[in-house]
Amino acid sequence: MRLRFLPSALFIALVLPAAAWAAPLTDSDLDGIPDEWELHVFKTDLALADTDGDGKNDRQEILAGWSPVAKNTKIKDEDSDKDGLADRLELVFGVDPTNIDTDGDGYKDGEEVVSAWSPTSTGDIRLQKTIRIDLSDQRMEKRVAGVVLASYPISGGLPKTPTPVGTFKVINKHPRAWSRSFGLWMPYWMAFTYRGHGIHELPEWPGGYKEGKNHLGRPASHGCVRLGVGPAKEMYDWAPVGTPVIIER
Ligand SMILES: [Ca+2]
Ligand SMILES: [Ca+2]
């Protein structure tokens, strides 16, 4: 249990100027983004709800991952306040992209979201972590509250040894598991079935050779889900036992 603390009412009353927390932010063009954020964060037009004139309002475009200032262009994931949460995701999670700690509990918005604490509440509200795997495009998503925070290429099972589809969970973890069947190491192992299926880093032969780097993004395994060096450790450190693993095709 980590320490949580509430700013005292006295502190708020004495130190913060009234305007900082009492006045609602002005939204001149009523597109759902306050003027201040349009000006300093999203670089959109304060007086136009649809800055790039493509028929979709600035906020809707940003939430869906599209640039509000250029037609048919994916948004660039910038982090204006450097709190670890991209500007777009600040809108998705309902936090302030100009404030590194929106709820004032001492933890940055980005830290809270990635570790699945609510960035808008000082209480012990947890968000749901989920690993989602799409076998059709051979990618794994790291999700919090259903929102994709990161996505990595994988190698799932070959057609004759397919990765099972369905809803599973992380059953157990081992930093460096040994496969007796294949005589190789599987770093950052996270089992999701009792039949030997797991998520792991590219397998490593006893001589140190790591297999299948060039195959990431297409099927190559005996049913396991392989991740590259870097993402495998990141997902291992992030997902506790019990994390849902949703595998779709
Ligand atoms: Ca606006
Ligand atoms: Ca638009």
Ligand SMILES: [Ca+2]
């Ligand atoms: Ca940010």
Ligand SMILES: [Ca+2]
């Ligand atoms: Ca916070």
